Amino acid sequence: xxxxxxxxxxWRYLSANIFEALxxxxxxxxxxxxxxxxxxxxxxxxxxxxxxxxxxxGEDSWFAAxxxxxxxxxxxFWGPPGVGKTTLANIMAEAADMPFAHLSAVSxxxxxxxxxxxxxxxxxxxxxxxxxxxHRFNKAQQDVLLPYIExxxxxxxxxTTENPSFSLNNALMSRCRVIVLKPIDAAGxxxxxxxxxxxxxxxNDGFSLASDAADWLASAAxxxxxxxxxxxxxxxxxxxxxxxxxxxxxxxxxxxxAQYDRDGDFHYDLISALHKCVRDxxxxxxxxxxxxxxxAGEEPLYIARRLIRMATEDIGLxxxxxxxxxxxxxxxxxxxxxxxxxxxxxxxxxYLALAPKSNAAYVAEKAARLLARExxxxxxxxxxxxxxxxxxxxxxxxxxYQYAHDAEDxxxxxxxxxxxxxxxxxxxxxxxxxxxxxxxxxRWLEEHRGMxxxxxxxx
Numbered sequence: 001x002x003x004x005x006x007x008x009x010x011w012r013y014l015s016a017n018i019f020e021a022l023x024x025x026x027x028x029x030x031x032x033x034x035x036x037x038x039x040x041x042x043x044x045x046x047x048x049x050x051x052x053x054x055x056x057x058g059e060d061s062w063f064a065a066x067x068x069x070x071x072x073x074x075x076x077f078w079g080p081p082g083v084g085k086t087t088l089a090n091i092m093a094e095a096a097d098m099p100f101a102h103l104s105a106v107s108x109x110x111x112x113x114x115x116x117x118x119x120x121x122x123x124x125x126x127x128x129x130x131x132x133x134x135h136r137f138n139k140a141q142q143d144v145l146l147p148y149i150e151x152x153x154x155x156x157x158x159x160t161t162e163n164p165s166f167s168l169n170n171a172l173m174s175r176c177r178v179i180v181l182k183p184i185d186a187a188g189x190x191x192x193x194x195x196x197x198x199x200x201x202x203x204n205d206g207f208s209l210a211s212d213a214a215d216w217l218a219s220a221a222x223x224x225x226x227x228x229x230x231x232x233x234x235x236x237x238x239x240x241x242x243x244x245x246x247x248x249x250x251x252x253x254x255x256x257x258a259q260y261d262r263d264g265d266f267h268y269d270l271i272s273a274l275h276k277c278v279r280d281x282x283x284x285x286x287x288x289x290x291x292x293x294x295x296a297g298e299e300p301l302y303i304a305r306r307l308i309r310m311a312t313e314d315i316g317l318x319x320x321x322x323x324x325x326x327x328x329x330x331x332x333x334x335x336x337x338x339x340x341x342x343x344x345x346x347x348x349x350x351y352l353a354l355a356p357k358s359n360a361a362y363v364a365e366k367a368a369r370l371l372a373r374e375x376x377x378x379x380x381x382x383x384x385x386x387x388x389x390x391x392x393x394x395x396x397x398x399x400x401y402q403y404a405h406d407a408e409d410x411x412x413x414x415x416x417x418x419x420x421x422x423x424x425x426x427x428x429x430x431x432x433x434x435x436x437x438x439x440x441x442x443r444w445l446e447e448h449r450g451m452x453x454x455x456x457x458x459x
Contacts, residue, residue, distance in 0.1 A: 052184030079181025183223020206241030
């Protein structure tokens with residue numbers, strides 16, 4: 001077997017300190033960057049290349065000034081995946097000419113942190129320790145970091161997708177500035193798509209993406225740049241020299257994510273017949289199809305689950321008791337088993353079939369989900385946000401909230417949808433059963449809010 005050849009620089013690097021080589025791989029693997037994922041290859045190296053965080057990258061921002069002056073500061077980046085937390089930490093370390101140590105709190109602990117401290121002291125220089133998933137560190141592990149931050153051995157940059165007010169102790173919070181990163185907007189993601197396509201085209205001449213397909217990917221990413229780039233790379237891996245249209249992109253991804261068994265048509269035909277007979281208020285036929293399913297050996301708990309669904313989809317608030325009856329039927333079967341417990345299923349089917357029908361709640365659900373897909377990243381209004389910690393209060397969470405119980409009639413006039421999102425009228429009750437009373441309640445509320453708005457209330 002031929003001897004393994006290792007470049008001189010890499011061999012000296014490894015032989016001097018194996019852990020150092022593993023901890024700081026940027027230099028060692030510089031020559032193999034082309035084999036890295038696209039998201040890594042296109043990681044911005046300068047602040048002006050960063051997309052989607054103008055509050056940090058703008059010329060007048062404090063972070064940009066920090067980077068220009070070549071300084072580094074302990075901080076915690078709080079934001080969703082794929083918005084630039086690792087990138088900003090790398091840029092800050094590069095600007096400050098500091099060694100960069102990357103640890104993940106998922107797998108690292110006290111020993112790995114102290115190894116970085118040993119390196120820092122041996123070299124006589126501060127290290128920037130990037131601790132991903134910092135919220136995974138428990139209180140004792142967080143306390144280990146405190147003296148090293150205090151004495152300047154480490155500049156800590158934590159990254160988390162969870163609220164640091166809940167996961168980090170006060171001592172660590174007081175030594176780190178919390179920086180809120182926002183999801184990248186569609187325009188920013190379109191820029192990233194353009195960069196990704198251009199890079200892949202250099203590698204595979206002929207690879208391209210229709211403009212509407214690029215827009216769709218940017219929208220589907222929900223603010224995550226890594227998702228966009230991983231998607232592009234997967235498309236390129238599948239067909240390196242292809243022009244991708246919107247339907248092809250959607251079909252490709254839909255085909256990969258769709259996983260369901262098409263066998264058992266008879267099983268689904270029977271449950272479909274039962275469901276439709278309940279919806280059509282035919283109690284006799286519904287009990288027949290239920291008996292057929294049980295006789296065929298259908299799992300009773302499966303039927304119980306489907307009855308719960310029927311109670312909400314086809315009856316809803318026209319008879320709120322329908323849901324309780326189906327839930328109790330399921331519990332009855334769990335207690336008694338077959339065959340005695342099956343009587344609860346028959347009782348439920350008869351009740352559901354004869355109950356007043358309304359799909360208003362079901363329609364409201366679909367309309368609300370559609371609205372949520374159209375505005376997946378619309379921010380929660382500040383006055384509706386929770387504010388249990390001092391940090392969140394300082395950020396303006398909960399400011400201006402109207403507490404309904406303080407109003408004489410418990411009616412407030414504040415808005416409850418994000419700016420630009422019109423969701424009024426998602427739920428439209430029918431005139432059947434209990435929903436008639438709900439409709440009267442809605443009209444009463446609208447009247448009272450209108451009266452208050454007429455007196456200068458906020459709509």
